[in-house]
Amino acid sequence: xxxxxxxxxxxxxxxxxxxxxxxxxxxxxxxxxxxxxxxxxxxxxxxxxxxxxxxxxxxxxxxxxxxxxxxxxxxxxxxxxxxxxxxxxxxxxxxxxxxxxxxxxxxxx
Amino acid sequence: xxxxxxxxxxxxxxxxxxxxxxxxxxxxxxxxxxxxxxxxxxxxxxxxxxxxxxxxxxxxxxxxxxxxxxxxxxxxxxxxxxxxxxxxxxxxxxxxxxxxxxxxxxxxxxxxxx
Numbered sequence: 001x002x003x004x005x006x007x008x009x010x011x012x013x014x015x016x017x018x019x020x021x022x023x024x025x026x027x028x029x030x031x032x033x034x035x036x037x038x039x040x041x042x043x044x045x046x047x048x049x050x051x052x053x054x055x056x057x058x059x060x061x062x063x064x065x066x067x068x069x070x071x072x073x074x075x076x077x078x079x080x081x082x083x084x085x086x087x088x089x090x091x092x093x094x095x096x097x098x099x100x101x102x103x104x105x106x107x108x109x
Numbered sequence: 110x111x112x113x114x115x116x117x118x119x120x121x122x123x124x125x126x127x128x129x130x131x132x133x134x135x136x137x138x139x140x141x142x143x144x145x146x147x148x149x150x151x152x153x154x155x156x157x158x159x160x161x162x163x164x165x166x167x168x169x170x171x172x173x174x175x176x177x178x179x180x181x182x183x184x185x186x187x188x189x190x191x192x193x194x195x196x197x198x199x200x201x202x203x204x205x206x207x208x209x210x211x212x213x214x215x216x217x218x219x220x221x222x223x
Contacts, residue, residue, distance in 0.1 A: 031210065033210070033211070040217070040219075041216050041217065042113070042199055042201075042214030042215050042216045042217050043152075043199065043201075043212075043214040044214070045211045045212060045213070048210060048211065088151065088152070092209045092210070095208075095209070096209070097154070097209040097212075099144075099151045099152040099153075100151055101149060101150065101151040102151060
């Protein structure tokens with residue numbers, strides 16, 4: 001069964017705008033990770049946030065985690081055309097890693 | 110940089126054929142994983158291995174087997190390919206002790222079974 005559910009399923013923005021993607025999950029987690037997948041390629045690990053953390057930054061990425069709401073958000077600031085990809089959240093719970101179905105982000109030049 | 114390579118990017122096989130998908134990583138990672146990715150279903154774990162000769166079933170192992178004879182190589186085997194195994198197959202590895210954290214993925218093999 002899917003643990004992480006991303007929202008929206010697809011997002012289209014203009015280059016330079018910020019992109020916000022959300023992930024909700026059902027059970028308690030040890031950590032939550034975000035991955036990116038460029039078209040037809042493998043996944044690339046972007047960032048991890050542990051269950052006792054609320055916010056993390058990495059370059060233009062900002063991840064938040066609200067364990068009371070069982071949700072996370074990924075913010076990409078000042079988006080670029082190269083950010084066009086699918087983004088997946090993945091949760092670790094009970095020694096199991098579960099991926100969501102992904103969000104397709106299109107950044108228009 | 111860690112490199113995870115998969116033997117083929119695209120593969121077309123006939124129903125009933127035995128299919129081998131090979132995955133090799135070059136960073137001495139102990140942990141290796143096989144996923145399949147289907148539209149609307151995301152990634153699902155087929156098998157994983159935390160050491161040579163060791164294998165564990167994932168969420169959807171039916172119709173698949175694996176082999177880990179060497180640390181760097183993890184093979185996925187479809188004993189008798191069926192059309193419902195048409196999918197994108199992704200191999201991943203991770204550092205010792207990291208297991209489920211920060212997996213490195215290969216480019217994927219898109220398998221079509223006709």
